[in-house]
Amino acid sequence: MKIRFVLISILLACSAASAAPRTMRLDYYHTGNDHQETFSVDRIVIEPLPWPGDLSKAIDDTNMGAYLFEVRSQSDNRLLYSRGFSSIFSEWVTTDEAKNASRTFSESLRFPVPDQPVRIVLKEREQGEFHDVWTTTVDPKNKFIDSSLPPSPGPLLTIQKNGEPPTKVDLLIMGDGYTAAERSKFEKDARRFADILFSRTPFREHRQQFNVWGLCPAAPESGVSRPSPGIHRRNPLGTTYDTFDTERYILTTENRALRDYASYAPYEFIEILVNDRTYGGGGIFNLYASVAADNQWSPYVFVHEFGHHIAGLADEYFTSDVAYLPPTKKIEPWEPNVTALLDPTNLKWRDLVTAGTPIPTPWKKEEFEASEHQFQTQRHDLRAQNRPESDMEALFAKEKQQEDSLLAHDQYSDRVGAFEGANYAPKGYYRPQENCIMFTRYDAFCAVCSRAIEKVIAMYSD
Incomplete structure (x- = not known):
């Protein structure tokens, strides 16, 4: 009875979407290591609620993500739906563990229930371009598609x-x-x-x-x-x-x-x-x-x-410890807020660069790095000593005060340019502004990050 009540309340919240198709979800297994990978279907389910998205915005043209999946009509190959995404596998495969071991991750693709058999095409980004890595077919009339209700999480x-x-x-x-x-x-x-x-x-x-x-x-x-x-x-x-x-x-x-x-x-x-x-x-x-x-x-x-x-x-930070290994070949990142600056004349946020700003853009990099390395050492010591979380919070407050003081009054602090140090690397990658919430514990997104967010908001709203 409780599950039934929860479902009814949610359906009422989505009443205007009653004409929308249901939501189909393909759960699959992604297995591999740093040099090979395989995919296999786990199950196909029909979720309890209608498709939440705008059917007129079904195609993703942002060219973002480590992967892209397409839903295509099996009869005429017409593109019905697509979305870019990244995954835990796409991060794990860049770690040292992936050199010597394989792992399996559960992943999911969600899309509107089609009214005809479709092909699901999964593409992976390699050297900056998407390439097909897996294809499977889905017939919406397949008797093994599971439309049962999953366990209830409680009230919405x-x-x-x-x-x-x-x-x-x-x-x-x-x-x-x-x-x-x-x-x-x-x-x-x-x-x-x-x-x-x-x-x-x-x-x-x-x-x-x-x-x-x-x-x-x-x-x-x-x-x-x-x-x-x-x-x-x-x-x-x-x-x-x-x-x-x-x-x-x-x-x-x-x-x-x-x-x-x-x-x-x-x-x-x-x-x-x-x-x-x-x-x-x-x-x-x-x-x-x-x-x-x-x-x-x-x-x-x-x-x-x-x-x-x-x-x-x-x-955009590059002084904190991460598990990821550096890329063996430098290519332009797909992420909107970092660049390898392989072609400075075609900087991807060139239209936002303040007139007269040099590219690359100078900043107090050496002074910043020296300060951050001191804080990272103190951070490791606090964790090793199992100190109270309040001590770590206090350290972060001191770090933020130092960062804000150092970065607030530089020559190009408020300008969009190309500041070296980003993408976990001190050299070879650049961020749009000297400070941003993606770089330090700063309070705001930079202009480039803000624009990227607004672009996605427009994809999903009227």
Whole structure:
């Protein structure tokens, strides 16, 4: 009865979408290492709700993501739907582990239920261009397509509704590691982070173009897994710290569970609130983002990671430890906010460059690097000594004060140019402005990042 009530309430929230097709989801396995990969179908399901998107904006022309999938008519090869995305595999394959071991990840493709047999074509970006890597067929009349209801995550929380799902960007905030008794805490956290997001440009100016929903399957224990100090939990969404052995990186590889629970809300984008204080989060383009809800710096992490998720923004920092290996060949990144500057005359944000700004653009790079390396050493020491999280929060406050002081009054601080140091590399990659929330714990997106976000908002809203 509870599942039935939840489903009815959600369908009422999406009543105007009753003429829309249902949502089909192809779950598949992605297996491989740094030199080979294979794909295999897990299952095909019909989700409980109608397709949340605008059918007139079915084709993705942004050329973003590590992968692109297409839904094509089997009879005439007509393109019906496409979306670019990235995945955990696309990150893991750049780590040292992928040199010597293979892993399997569950992944999903969501699209409107077709009215005819279709081919699903998966393309992978290689040397900057998409190439076909897997094709499978789907007949919507196949008797093995599963239309049963998945386990209920509990009641749907409407945080803000500004229109019907096909006309708005639908953001789903999910809680993980919240017990049933902590439901009210999740609701407060979800509303708080929605307000945080819409306090920042360009989200502030486009708040009316968003719907925000909340779902929180109850956890048997409070909190999530943190393998470094030996903490393990069986939380519903499976989020965990220490992804790729990076203590602050929070992801889940429990894709099936995530997608089944999320299917009870209309969504294009997902943000997972982790019921923990320890600093951390993660964000992958068109997959999901995550943040530890109770840290002093969670507002920054939330917005930064959502930038990865919604607009494919790259990390612009280069002094923090990451698990990724540097590329063997330098090519132009697909991400909109970093460049290899292989052709300075065709800089991809050239139209935003302030007149008279030199390319590359000078900045206090050596002074910044020296300061950051000192803070990174202190950060490692605090974790090694298992110091209270308040000590780490205080260190980050000192670091931000130093960064803001150093970067605020440089010659080209407020200009768009090409500043060396980005994409985890101190040399060879460039970011658009000296400071940005994708570079430090700065409070704002740069002009290039803001434009990239607005482009995606326009894809999903009226």
